[in-house]
Every structure is written in structure tokens, then in C-alpha cells.
Amino acid sequence: MAEQFSNREGIKGMINPTRYGLERVAYWMQRLSGLGLLAYLIGHIYETSTILNGKAAWNNMLSLTQTPGGHLVLVIVIGMCVFHTGNGIRLMISEGGKGIGRPGQPEYPYRASSLNYKQRLCIWVSIALAALAMMYGAGVLLGD
Amino acid sequence: MATVEVSTEKKAEPPQTSVPAPSKPKTITLRISRFNPSENAETKFEEFKIPVQKWTTVLEAILYVKENLDHSVAVRYSCRQASCGSCGMKINGKPRLACYTKISELESNVVTVEPMNNFPIIRDLAVDFKQLFSTHKKMKPFIINEESEVQPGAKEFIQTPQDLEKFLQFSYCIKCGLCNSACPTMATDKSFVGPQGLAQAYRYTADNRDQGKKDRLKIVDQSHGIWRCHFAGSCSNVCPKGVDPAMAIQLLRGYLLGFRK
Ligand code: HEM
Ligand code: SF4
Numbered sequence: 307m308a309e310q311f312s313n314r315e316g317i318k319g320m321i322n323p324t325r326y327g328l329e330r331v332a333y334w335m336q337r338l339s340g341l342g343l344l345a346y347l348i349g350h351i352y353e354t355s356t357i358l359n360g361k362a363a364w365n366n367m368l369s370l371t372q373t374p375g376g377h378l379v380l381v382i383v384i385g386m387c388v389f390h391t392g393n394g395i396r397l398m399i400s401e402g403g404k405g406i407g408r409p410g411q412p413e414y415p416y417r418a419s420s421l422n423y424k425q426r427l428c429i430w431v432s433i434a435l436a437a438l439a440m441m442y443g444a445g446v447l448l449g450d
Numbered sequence: 451m452a453t454v455e456v457s458t459e460k461k462a463e464p465p466q467t468s469v470p471a472p473s474k475p476k477t478i479t480l481r482i483s484r485f486n487p488s489e490n491a492e493t494k495f496e497e498f499k500i501p502v503q504k505w506t507t508v509l510e511a512i513l514y515v516k517e518n519l520d521h522s523v524a525v526r527y528s529c530r531q532a533s534c535g536s537c538g539m540k541i542n543g544k545p546r547l548a549c550y551t552k553i554s555e556l557e558s559n560v561v562t563v564e565p566m567n568n569f570p571i572i573r574d575l576a577v578d579f580k581q582l583f584s585t586h587k588k589m590k591p592f593i594i595n596e597e598s599e600v601q602p603g604a605k606e607f608i609q610t611p612q613d614l615e616k617f618l619q620f621s622y623c624i625k626c627g628l629c630n631s632a633c634p635t636m637a638t639d640k641s642f643v644g645p646q647g648l649a650q651a652y653r654y655t656a657d658n659r660d661q662g663k664k665d666r667l668k669i670v671d672q673s674h675g676i677w678r679c680h681f682a683g684s685c686s687n688v689c690p691k692g693v694d695p696a697m698a699i700q701l702l703r704g705y706l707l708g709f710r711k
């Protein structure tokens with residue numbers, strides 16, 4: 307069957323976080339932050355490797371992180387790091403079958419017990435911790 | 451029927467459930483996605499004005515169009531009561547059963563119906579379930595037990611209510627495909643087993659009459675199998691029967707990771 311008839315939603319549907327609740331938003335943020343951290347890791351290795359070219363090159367690179375743009379990137383990295391870790395721990399536990407409720411007789415209106423308040427609380431806590439860490443980081447980086 | 455005497459001294463309270471005033475039918479716009487692969491490869495939307503009551507379902511609105519306005523709209527349905535799993539479609543952007551979704555609960559005067567994503571379109575709102583059914587069959591959706599053949603002197607398997615509860619909700623799956631349509635992995639990976647199949651693999655594995663756990667774990671433990679689930683939970687968000695496929699998948703994964711026996 308030709309792919310255009312297959313009606314697969316594609317990447318646009320995959321990343322659309324608007325329709326299926328907080329868990330889908332967390333899925334998308336975990337992806338984004340994972341990829342962001344990977345990009346940062348690669349950039350970071352490149353950045354620190356400039357020391358091989360001597361002190362001047364290193365200082366030159368370091369000064370990049372002292373710009374407002376550099377500070378912004380670092381603050382975002384802090385946020386991604388904290389959210390990814392917090393939500394990652396939630397996922398590791400849940401994906402092993404813990405904290406997702408117990409099977410039972412479904413009752414109308416059939417709220418799924420794997421999408422329980424503990425899950426949502428963990429997501430919100432990860433977001434809140436990331437926001438706090440970003441504020442603290444911004445304070446240190448931008449403050450006097 | 452027993453008659454109840456009401457003392458005439460004390461005025462009886464007016465009954466709480468008075469007959470509701472007949473609600474005025476409202477008119478909404480139903481936008482139907484039209485697509486016929488044999489004619490052209492373009493999807494277009496057609497709009498119809500439909501009178502609806504508080505209780506009118508999306509399926510009834512579509513059938514109104516077929517009866518009165520345009521009989522050529524292709525839609526699949528059968529039971530009209532969320533049991534057969536035929537009428538899944540995208541309603542105002544989200545996969546739902548048309549027979550189980552009231553227009554009034556959508557809180558919009560414009561209702562857009564489209565074929566479910568991640569399934570090939572046959573025509574208009576009808577999609578092809580070949581892959582869904584074949585994946586379902588691959589999960590060996592039956593009890594595997596050497597003693598299941600009925601032989602003289604054989605006794606039934608006794609299960610306690612607790613044994614039953616371990617798999618009961620997963621056995622309520624009607625194969626409507628809404629979960630596969632909502633799944634973000636399914637959106638990009640055409641070989642992914644999908645939440646429906648994975649939930650059924652768990653349904654039989656969790657049944658204490660079954661001895662096919664090893665077989666099924668092997669089937670789902672593949673590159674396009676269970677590990678492609680990222681627990682986005684969208685399957686369970688849309689499931690109309692309370693199956694909670696996301697739970698089944700994580701419990702199944704618990705076996706593979708050795709967290710569960
Ligand atoms: C304590 C630190 C970390 C924890 C607990 C953690 C946890 C996780 C978990 C559980 C997942 C899988 C989520 C899923 O099932 O979809 C994941 C995905 C991922 N992580 Fe991490 N992670 C950590 C640090 C990092 C770091 C430092 C990087 C980058 C270098 C990174 C990059 C990624 C990427 C690229 C993905 C894939 C995203 C996806 O496919 O959705 N992670 N992480
Ligand atoms: S698990 Fe739920 S949404 Fe998925 S096919 Fe079965 S009944 Fe439909």
C-alpha cells in the first residue's frame with residue numbers, strides 16, 4: 307500500500323503534545339531533553355577539546371559561555387538535565403511495572419489506572435525541580 | 451406494582467426527577483473527510499448541517515447524512531453500543547468510537563470526523579484492520595495448555611476471583627484500534643506491534659491457566675516489539691473499554707526485565 311494512503315501520522319503527530327494529557331507532554335519533553343542533552347554532550351566534548359590547542363584557544367572558547375547567549379544555553383541545559391533525570395527515574399520505575407496501578411474490574415468512566423495521580427505528580431515535580439534549578443542557575447550565572 | 455400512599459396532610463415533595471422539558475434540537479455542522487483511493491488521492495471535507503439532540507451520537511449524525519443528504523459516505527459500524535469495535539474514527543482530532551461519543555460532550559458546534567490515523571484508508575471513514583488483526587493473531591490469543599483438550603474425566607480449571615482480576619480488564623479489548631491510532635510510536639514505525647497486540651500478549655500471559663508465557667515473551671522481545679513503547683500513555687488515554695494497554699505493556703516488560711516472575 308502506498309505510504310500516502312497509509313494515513314500514518316508521522317513525526318508531526320508524534321510530537322503533537324496537545325491531545326493526550328500530561329503523560330504525552332512528558333514523553334515529548336523526555337525526548338526533546340534527551341536529544342538536547344546529547345547535543346550538549348557533543349558540543350561540550352568539542353568545547354573542552356579546544357584546550358589541546360593551547361591556553362589562548364581555550365580561553366577564547368570559554369569566553370563564548372560568558373555571553374548572554376551562552377548563559378541562556380547553560381540555563382536551558384540545567385533545566386533539561388533536571389527534568390530528564392527526574393522524569394527518567396519515573397519512567398525506569400514504571401516501565402519495570404511498578405507504580406502503575408493494579409489490574410482490576412474497570413468501572414465507568416474507565417479512567418486508566420496506569421495514568422494515576424502518582425505518575426502525574428512525579429511529572430509535575432520533575433518540571434518544578436527543573437524550573438527551580440533553572441532559576442538558581444540563572445541567578446548564579448547572571449547575578450552580579 | 452406496589453402502591454405507595456402519600457399522606458394528604460403533608461404535601462408530598464415534588465418528584466426530583468421531573469420530566470425534562472423537551473430539548474430543542476440544535477443544528478451543528480458535521481465535517482466529513484472524504485477520500486476515495488480509486489477516484490483520486492486527495493482528501494476533501496464535506497460539510498453537512500445536522501439537527502442534534504442532547505443524546506445524539508456522532509455515529510447517528512453520520513447515519514443522518516447517509517439517510518437524508520449523501521448516501522455515499524463510507525463508514526463502518528455494527529453494534530452501535532461500543533461492543534464490536536468497528537466505528538473508531540478521529541473525532542475533533544482524537545480517536546474515539548463514533549457510537550460512544552455524544553455530540554453534546556464535544557462542546558462544539560462543528561464536529562469533524564476523519565479516518566483513524568496509522569491505519570490505511572479504505573474509503574472515507576473506513577480503515578483497514580488487516581495489520582491489527584494479524585498482529586493480534588501473532589500474539590497467540592488463546593490459552594496454551596497441554597491439558598486444555600477435553601478428555602474423558604478432565605475437569606474445568608478453577609480460578610479464584612483474584613486470578614480472574616489479573617487479566618479480566620485486558621480481555622475487554624474490542625479490537626477497535628483507537629490505542630494504535632493514538633500511539634506516538636505507531637505514528638512513525640509501521641512495523642511496531644502496537645499497544646493492542648502487546649496488551650493481548652499480557653492478557654494471556656497473566657492468565658494462570660496459560661503456559662505460553664515463554665513463547666509470547668519471545669514474540670514481543672524484538673526490535674519492533676515491546677521496547678519501542680515509551681509509556682506515553684496515549685493508548686490508555688483513548689481506550690473506550692478501560693483496558694489500559696499502557697499498564698499491560700509495563701507489566702509485560704516487568705517479566706522481561708526480571709522485576710516480576
Ligand atoms: C541521570 C541521568 C539520566 C536518566 C535517569 C535518564 C533516563 C532516561 C530514560 C529512562 C530514557 C528512556 C525514556 C523512554 O522510555 O522513552 C531516556 C532517554 C534518553 N536519554 Fe536519558 N537519562 C539520563 C541522562 C541522559 C543524558 C546525560 C543524555 C545525553 C547525553 C541522555 C539522552 C537521552 C536520549 C537521547 C534519550 C532518548 C529519547 C527518546 O528516544 O525518547 N540521557 N533517558
Ligand atoms: S485496547 Fe482499548 S483502544 Fe485498544 S483496541 Fe482494545 S479496546 Fe480498542
Ligand code: FES
Nearest residue numbers: 529530535537549
Ligand atoms: S458500532 Fe460497534 S463499537 Fe461503535
